[in-house]
Amino acid sequence: xxxxxxxxxxxxxxxxxxxxxxxxxxxxxxxxxxxxxxxxxxxxxxxxxxxxxxxxxxxxxxxxxxxxxxxxxxxxxxxxxxxxxxxxxxxxxxxxxxxxxxxxxxxxxxxxxxxxxxxxxxxxxxxxxxxxxxxxxxxxxxxxxxxxxxxxxxxxxxxxxxxxxxxxxxxxxxxxxxxxxxxxxxxxxxxxxxxxxxxxxxxxxxxxxxxxxxxxxxxxxxxxxxxxxxxxxxxxxxxxxxxxxxxxxxxxxxxxxxxxxxxxxxxxxxxxxxxxxxxxxxxxxxxxxxxxxxxxxxxxxxxxxx
Amino acid sequence: xxxxxxxxxxxxxxxxxxxxxxxxxxxxxxxxxxxxxxxxxxxxxxxxxxxxxxxxxxxxxxxxxxxxxxxxxxxxxxxxxxxxxxxxxxxxxxxxxxxxxxxxxxxxxxxxxxxxxxxxxxxxxxxxxxxxxxxxxxxxxxxxxxxxxxxxxxxxxxxxxxxxxxxxxxxxxxxxxxxxxxxxxxxxxxxxxxxxxxxxxxxxxxxxxxxxxxxxxxxxxxxxxxxxxxxxxxxxxxxxxxxxxxxxxxxxxxxxxxxxxxxxxxxxxxxxxx
Numbered sequence: 001x002x003x004x005x006x007x008x009x010x011x012x013x014x015x016x017x018x019x020x021x022x023x024x025x026x027x028x029x030x031x032x033x034x035x036x037x038x039x040x041x042x043x044x045x046x047x048x049x050x051x052x053x054x055x056x057x058x059x060x061x062x063x064x065x066x067x068x069x070x071x072x073x074x075x076x077x078x079x080x081x082x083x084x085x086x087x088x089x090x091x092x093x094x095x096x097x098x099x100x101x102x103x104x105x106x107x108x109x110x111x112x113x114x115x116x117x118x119x120x121x122x123x124x125x126x127x128x129x130x131x132x133x134x135x136x137x138x139x140x141x142x143x144x145x146x147x148x149x150x151x152x153x154x155x156x157x158x159x160x161x162x163x164x165x166x167x168x169x170x171x172x173x174x175x176x177x178x179x180x181x182x183x184x185x186x187x188x189x190x191x192x193x194x195x196x197x198x199x200x201x202x203x204x205x206x207x208x209x210x211x212x213x214x215x216x217x218x219x220x221x222x223x224x225x226x227x228x229x230x231x232x233x234x235x236x237x238x239x240x241x242x243x244x245x246x247x248x249x250x251x252x253x254x255x256x257x258x259x260x261x262x263x264x265x266x267x268x269x270x271x272x273x274x275x276x277x278x279x280x281x282x283x284x285x286x287x288x289x290x291x292x293x294x295x296x297x298x299x300x301x302x303x304x305x306x
Numbered sequence: 307x308x309x310x311x312x313x314x315x316x317x318x319x320x321x322x323x324x325x326x327x328x329x330x331x332x333x334x335x336x337x338x339x340x341x342x343x344x345x346x347x348x349x350x351x352x353x354x355x356x357x358x359x360x361x362x363x364x365x366x367x368x369x370x371x372x373x374x375x376x377x378x379x380x381x382x383x384x385x386x387x388x389x390x391x392x393x394x395x396x397x398x399x400x401x402x403x404x405x406x407x408x409x410x411x412x413x414x415x416x417x418x419x420x421x422x423x424x425x426x427x428x429x430x431x432x433x434x435x436x437x438x439x440x441x442x443x444x445x446x447x448x449x450x451x452x453x454x455x456x457x458x459x460x461x462x463x464x465x466x467x468x469x470x471x472x473x474x475x476x477x478x479x480x481x482x483x484x485x486x487x488x489x490x491x492x493x494x495x496x497x498x499x500x501x502x503x504x505x506x507x508x509x510x511x512x513x514x515x516x517x518x519x520x521x522x523x524x525x526x527x528x529x530x531x532x533x534x535x536x537x538x539x540x541x542x543x544x545x546x547x548x549x550x551x552x553x554x555x556x557x558x559x560x561x562x563x564x565x566x567x568x569x570x571x572x573x574x575x576x577x578x579x580x
Binding site (some may be wrong): 295 | 320454474542546
């Protein structure tokens with residue numbers, strides 16, 4: 001066990017370097033396109049909330065930031081890293097959805113003249129959820145990390161589609177069916193065909209269903225049809241074969257749905273049903289025990305009205 | 307439709323998130339215990355006997371989703387004990403409105419088990435108190451780790467075609483194979499059951515309380531149970547209960563919410579319907 005702990009600790013330092021005060025490592029994944037890969041973990045003091053993947057796309061006029069991380073500390077580290085690679089202004093701060101690991105860093109980008117961008121539902125969801133998130137994450141994150149978090153809603157809203165011009169390159173933003181949340185958007189850099197899928201794609205990290213299993217299944221179908229060369233997931237490493245990664249995610253949803261439907265058919269109650277639903281997939285996903293039953297609970301309440 | 311219809315549709319037209327990523331809550335002790343005050347307020351300081359030997363309260367130690375926490379109560383009387391369940395109270399001590407519901411059991415219903423889903427707003431004891439036909443009150447409790455259930459926005463928007471007050475009932479087979487006269491049924495009601503603590507995501511005003519405050523379920527002309535409920539019953543109220551078949555083939559349910567809307571439905575036993 002001690003040996004394993006050491007390996008884990010090392011991995012944490014390499015992957016989640018932002019959490020340790022070192023400059024955030026932005027990895028170049030295509031011309032002018034960068035990614036930070038968050039740790040596959042729950043948000044806590046030790047990782048400063050740096051668990052989500054973040055992106056940066058740099059054009060001739062300036063850059064766009066895709067998600068800001070789980071704390072203002074992480075947001076500032078992202079900003080420093082951007083400044084180290086580009087002197088151009090940050091034009092847009094895009095939030096892929098409402099979850100705290102993607103929006104708590106927003107305040108680091110205030111006062112720079114950047115426009116905040118998000119799903120048309122995002123301002124409402126932030127208003128409703130923001131205070132609840134701040135209160136609820138206090139025990140895990142602590143006052144020091146959360147004190148300067150501000151819930152900054154987007155002023156540029158995406159309904160269906162929107163294009164952002166960064167100068168010499170355009171970002172295509174799209175909305176999706178209510179699935180992971182009801183605020184999800186994806187961002188594609190048209191020039192390099194890198195698609196930032198936000199939390200519509202999970203790799204290695206168990207997919208999290210916060211709104212609708214059926215919607216998520218629809219979204220995986222639509223994702224498969226995207227014309228992308230590289231897909232950056234919201235959590236976990238960039239997959240070598242993204243179609244296969246989407247299929248893996250879809251498989252988890254299919255198993256969960258089939259298990260729950262069988263339980264419902266047999267009159268199994270919620271508690272009993274969520275105890276076993278999806279459990280055959282446990283070995284395939286990290287953080288399975290943290291999220292699977294919650295996913296099953298959400299999906300059960302949805303499917304029982306079928 | 308009634309005048310409040312539009313408002314209600316607006317209220318449920320929004321989509322909210324469920325809850326937080328797991329593990330967001332560290333262990334924390336229950337704040338000052340409200341139970342003694344609740345015993346006075348709800349039970350007028352009547353003696354509550356330990357019910358551990360005659361009933362079981364089932365609730366998760368840690369709720370997966372604080373806005374839909376499944377709880378169930380089951381009577382476990384020793385063989386030959388003829389006492390009947392007359393009334394059942396469910397209490398989530400730390401909720402802003404702790405009394406989840408008062409369930410009055412019909413004389414002939416023979417109900418011994420009831421399950422529903424509640425909101426849990428903070429780490430809390432959940433109490434179930436049963437009044438048996440011996441006139442005495444029996445109490446059991448469970449501690450549940452969950453938080454934010456009363457203010458968590460509603461789980462899902464209602465899709466087009468889904469209507470407030472839509473009801474479903476289905477039998478889920480005989481209660482036990484040994485006693486085919488016993489049945490178990492699930493009653494579901496589409497209703498936002500707004501707690502009054504959820505924020506309207508457009509106006510940023512709190513959505514007024516709008517909950518199912520009364521529910522009656524009959525088998526033919528025999529009452530199975532009545533519920534007087536409050537804001538701690540989860541969205542889309544859900545009840546699972548057993549009863550003794552009385553030979554009629556009709557289940558009827560009548561629900562009334564705090565806006566005065568009345569929803570009524572009946573089903574022929576043996577097939578599920580909407």
